[in-house]
Every structure is written in structure tokens, then in C-alpha cells.
Amino acid sequence: MSEKATPTEEKILRAxxxxxLEKGYAGTRMQVVADEAEINxxxxxxxxxxxEKLFRVILTDAVNEVLPILIASLSSDKKVIPKLHDLVxxxxxxxxxxxxxxxxxxxxxxxxxxxxxTDLALRANTQPVMLTFFQQVVEAGESGEVxxxxxVQLLLHVLSLxxxxxxxxxxxxxxxxxxxxxxxxxxxxxxxxxxxFLDAGLKP
Amino acid sequence: MSEKATPTEEKILRAxxxxxLEKGYAGTRMQVVADEAEINxxxxxxxxxxxEKLFRVILTDAVNEVLPILIASLSSDKKVIPKLHDLVxxxxxxxxxxxxxxxxxxxxxxxxxxxxxTDLALRANTQPVMLTFFQQVVEAGESGEVxxxxxVQLLLHVLSLxxxxxxxxxxxxxxxxxxxxxxxxxxxxxxxxxxxFLDAGLKP
DNA sequence: ACAAAATTTAACCAAATGGTTGAACCATTC
DNA sequence: GAATGGTTCAACCATTTGGTTAAATTTTGT
Numbered sequence: 001m002s003e004k005a006t007p008t009e010e011k012i013l014r015a016x017x018x019x020x021l022e023k024g025y026a027g028t029r030m031q032v033v034a035d036e037a038e039i040n041x042x043x044x045x046x047x048x049x050x051x052e053k054l055f056r057v058i059l060t061d062a063v064n065e066v067l068p069i070l071i072a073s074l075s076s077d078k079k080v081i082p083k084l085h086d087l088v089x090x091x092x093x094x095x096x097x098x099x100x101x102x103x104x105x106x107x108x109x110x111x112x113x114x115x116x117x118t119d120l121a122l123r124a125n126t127q128p129v130m131l132t133f134f135q136q137v138v139e140a141g142e143s144g145e146v147x148x149x150x151x152v153q154l155l156l157h158v159l160s161l162x163x164x165x166x167x168x169x170x171x172x173x174x175x176x177x178x179x180x181x182x183x184x185x186x187x188x189x190x191x192x193x194x195x196x197f198l199d200a201g202l203k204p
Numbered sequence: 205m206s207e208k209a210t211p212t213e214e215k216i217l218r219a220x221x222x223x224x225l226e227k228g229y230a231g232t233r234m235q236v237v238a239d240e241a242e243i244n245x246x247x248x249x250x251x252x253x254x255x256e257k258l259f260r261v262i263l264t265d266a267v268n269e270v271l272p273i274l275i276a277s278l279s280s281d282k283k284v285i286p287k288l289h290d291l292v293x294x295x296x297x298x299x300x301x302x303x304x305x306x307x308x309x310x311x312x313x314x315x316x317x318x319x320x321x322t323d324l325a326l327r328a329n330t331q332p333v334m335l336t337f338f339q340q341v342v343e344a345g346e347s348g349e350v351x352x353x354x355x356v357q358l359l360l361h362v363l364s365l366x367x368x369x370x371x372x373x374x375x376x377x378x379x380x381x382x383x384x385x386x387x388x389x390x391x392x393x394x395x396x397x398x399x400x401f402l403d404a405g406l407k408p
Numbered sequence: 409a410c411a412a413a414a415t416t417t418a419a420c421c422a423a424a425t426g427g428t429t430g431a432a433c434c435a436t437t438c
Numbered sequence: 439g440a441a442t443g444g445t446t447c448a449a450c451c452a453t454t455t456g457g458t459t460a461a462a463t464t465t466t467g468t
Contacts, residue, residue: 008445027230027315030426040447045427070379100314107311109374110304111231117378130380147404152382152390153397156369159376164364167371170313172363174321175274176334178356186356193357200351201405212415234456244417249457 009047011037013057016044020058021100024107028055060120062105067124069094074133080140081202083133084158085195091162092191099166106167130155146202157201161194213251215241217261220248224262225304228311232259264324266309271328273298278337284344285406287337288362289399295366296395303370310371334359350406361405365398 005013015037019028030051034041048054073086095101109117121127134151141148165172165187173183209217219241223232234255238245252258277290299305313321325331338355345352369376369391377387 006445023315024228024230024311026228029424031424041426042428042447043445046445049427051426067379103310103314106307106371106375107228110307111227117375121379121381126379127381134380149401150390150393150397152380152386153393155376155380156372156390156394157365157398157401159372160364160368161361163372164368165360167310168360168363168367171310171321172359175271175325175330176338176356176359177325177331182356186354186360189354189357190360193354194361197353197361197405200407201401203404210415233454235454245456246418246458247416250415253457255456 008037008039008043011039012044012047012054016054017058017061020055021062021104024104025051025055025111056116059105059108059116062101063117063120064124065094065098066101066105067120067126071124071126071129075129080137080146081199084154084198084202087158088162088194088198089191091159092187092194095163095166096187099169101166102163103167144204147204149202154202158198161198162190165190212241212243212247215243216248216251216258217265220258221262221265224259225266225308228308229255229259229315260320263309263312263320266305267321267324268328269298269302270305270309271324271330275328275330275333279333284341284350285403288358288402288406291362292366292398292402293395295363296391296398299367299370300391303373305370306367307371348408351408353406358406362402365402366394369394 012033016028016033019033019036023032028051030044031041033054034044037043044051044054048057069090070087073090074083076083076086078086133155137146137149137151137154140146169183169187172178173180178186216237220232220237223237223240227236232255234248235245237258238248241247248255248258252261273294274291277294278287280287280290282290337359341350341353341355341358344350373387373391376382377384382390
């Protein structure tokens with residue numbers, strides 16, 4: 001969350017987060033945010049100037065919930081496999097609490113072509129971390145520690161297995177006619193199954 | 205695509221598809237669709253009555269590009285593994301041509317809670333196909349044909365590995381600082397790598 | 409050839425939407 | 439306790455947006 005804030009500012013941020021994550025930027029009405037925060041619409045502008053400014057705060061916060069986990073998991077001094085285990089379990093734990101995060105971020109970034117993400121990525125220092133990790137994967141492949149695999153493909157594997165179920169839940173639950181409790185149980189067991197599957201797919 | 209259509213109707217549908225897939229329902233302006241189709245805004249309403257009606261056509265078409273592949277791949281008379289290979293290669297081939305499809309569908313379905321998807325799923329007869337496939341997976345696990353795995357987890361694995369990279373492309377490309385051509389190449393090689401990874405993860 | 413039907417257009421409309429304003433309210437300080 | 443500066447609100451505003459209309463144009467059936 002961004003900074004210490006007055007109670008009103010807090011209420012606005014909580015409300016804005018809820019509505020923006022649910023409806024996206026274009027689908028959000030300032031009046032709805034104001035209602036949700038139980039304040040006057042003018043307050044939104046008093047504290048945040050414009051819809052776009054308010055949105056940028058929420059989107060930045062959202063990305064900042066997600067990026068540090070990637071950085072922390074991949075930049076430890078562990079070997080490749082344990083790093084990936086950390087990634088999977090840390091992300092799954094986060095997404096069980098905040099399932100709307102990925103779809104929101106992906107959708108908004110797909111609009112915002114470039115610019116905004118680039119800034120965040122630079123500020124969060126993702127790129128060198130990724131590069132180092134990629135090298136580690138290549139070396140682990142050469143030394144026989146893991147199956148020799150393109151580092152990008154590997155990263156895609158791990159993120160896909162971890163994040164996608166939370167994005168696709170409504171569609172898959174409907175198509176396969178799965179009751180909510182069953183899908184929830186599947187998600188709860190997800191970490192161990194992904195780790196097991198990943199280990200098997202990476203055996204040299 | 206839906207039905208035979210007059211040239212104007214065609215132009216509208218092409219334009220509407222482009223804009224809706226790019227901007228989503230809430231982010232789309234009827235005037236922009238009209239401009240893209242090089243027609244008067246009134247024509248949109250003459251042919252499709254309302255924004256919502258026009259949108260429903262586009263969303264339905266989009267889902268109908270995606271569902272039949274799932275059905276066809278899973279309801280053949282092949283064994284589990286070849287079915288999954290079909291799924292991966294058919295979907296990857298589609299998404300290489302139509303990369304915006306999944307994010308668009310997921311985003312809009314997440315708004316539309318239930319109703320709409322349910323109709324489509326019923327009409328497309330997904331649910332019995334899924335059920336039969338789930339049973340086949342359980343049996344294949346028991347007979348030692350594949351590693352014994354929860355069918356839902358397996359389905360999530362396959363769809364995740366196949367679909368997610370197309371959704372997350374902008375974010376990952378930026379974070380890892382990957383040039384477009386490299387990412388494109390990764391996607392081109394995706395089918396074989398996913399199949400290889402999947403086979404390894406399913407070995408009994 | 410001509411009338412009826414379908415198609416296209418420009419002008420228009422009402423509602424919704426992001427944003428502003430000026431007055432009121434409140435807390436702190438002198 | 440009045441002045442001060444920050445906070446809140448109701449009313450208002452300009453623009454945008456989805457949608458309509460009535461007339462003009464083109465197409466079609468006879």
C-alpha cells in the first residue's frame with residue numbers, strides 16, 4: 001500500500017481498489033467509487049485530482065504486490081529448483097488471497113502499451129534479476145542439474161502453471177461444471193501439484 | 205464468424221471485433237467502431253440495435269473460436285496423451301494467429317458473472333465431454349498409462365501452459381527485457397516444448 | 409419505368425460522466 | 439474566540455456517449 005494516509009484517503013483507496021479491480025479502468029465510474037467509499041464525489045478529486053491519477057496509484061500498488069515476489073524468489077542464493085518452488089508457493093499464497101490481481105494487471109497493461117510497465121520494471125530492477133536467473137538456468141542445464149531448457153520457456157512454464165488457474169477460473173468452472181468448493185479445493189492443492197509436476201518435467 | 209452478411213454488416217463486424225478485442229466492452233466507443241468500419245454511426249444501430257447486442261455477437265464468435273477446439277481435441281477416440289498433444293498444438297496454432305482472444309474472453313467473462321458462459325457451454329455441450337475426459341484420465345491413472353493425477357489439475361496444467369504465454373506476453377517481455385522477435389520465436393517453439401514438458405510430467 | 413423496400417446520412421437528443429466551484433464545516437492556533 | 443487552513447458537500451458545468459429521427463439515396467420487384 002502506498003504511504004500513510006488520512007482516514008478519508010484510506011477509504012478512497014480501498015474503494016477504488018475494489019472497483020477498479022472488479023471493473024477495470026474503463027468500466028469504473030467515479031460515482032461508484034465515491035459511493036463505495038461513502039463520501040462525496042468531489043472528495044475523489046480533492047485527494048487525487050483525476051480518475052487517471054487515482055487509477056495509477058491503484059495499478060502501481062497492484063504491480064507492487066506482484067513484482068517483489070518474483071524478484072525475491074529468483075534472486076535468492078538457492079539453486080534453480082528451490083527458486084522455482086519458492087516462486088510457485090509464494091505466488092499461489094498471494095493469489096489465494098488476491099485472486100483478481102493477475103487478470104486486472106494483464107488487462108490494464110495490455111491497454112497501456114509499454115510505457116507504464118517499463119517504468120515499474122526499471123524501478124523494481126527486474127531486468128538484471130531475470131538475466132542472472134536465465135544464466136543460472138543455462139548453467140544448471142549444462143551441468144546436468146536440470147533438463148536443458150530455454151530459460152524463457154521455463155519461466156513461462158512456472159508462471160503459467162501458477163497464475164493461469166486464477167485467471168481462467170470462471171471459464172473453466174463453467175465449462176467443466178465444477179462447483180465452487182471443488183475448484184477452491186483444487187486451488188488449495190495447487191502448490192504441491194505444480195511443484196511435483198514441475199520437478200518431473202525438469203528431471204535431466 | 206456468424207452467418208452470411210451484407211458487405212456493410214461484414215465491415216461492421218470486422219471493425220467491432222478489432223475494437224472490442226483491443227479495448228474491451230467498457231473501453232469501446234461506438235463512434236470508434238463506426239470510424240474503423242468507415243460508415244456512419246447510425247448504421248451500427250441499424251444493423252445491430254445496440255452496443256450490447258453488437259458486443260454479444262463478437263463475444264459469442266470469440267468463444268466459438270475457442271470452445272470447438274477443446275471439444276474436438278478431448279472427444280476424439282485417442283488416448284489421454286495424444287488428446288493433450290492435440291489440445292496443445294491446436295490451441296497454440298490458433299493463438300499464434302489470434303493472440304488477443306484469451307485475454308479478451310477472460311476479461312469479459314469475469315464481468316459477466318455466469319449467465320452468458322453457462323448458455324454457451326450448454327449449447328456447445330462441453331460439460332459431458334469434460335466429464336468423459338475426466339473419467340478417462342482417472343482410468344489412465346489407475347491402469348498405469350499416466351501418472352495418477354487429478355483430472356482437473358491436469359486440465360489446468362495443459363491450458364495454463366498453452367494459453368498463459370499469450371496473455372502475459374506484454375508483462376513478461378517487459379520485465380525480462382525480451383525483444384519482440386525473441387518472444388515470437390519462443391512462442392513458435394512453444395508447442396513442442398510444452399508437449400515435451402507435459403509428457404515428462406505425466407510419466408507414471 | 410416506377411413504386412415499394414432497404415440502405416445510408418446528417419442532424420439531433422437525453423442521459424451519463426469526469427470534473428469544478430463556492431459555500432459550509434471543522435479543527436487547530438494565537 | 440476569532441482567524442486560519444484544511445476538509446466536506448450540494449449544486450453545477452462541459453463534454454462524451456449511446457441512441458434516434460427524418461429525410462435522402464439506392465436497390466429491388468413488377
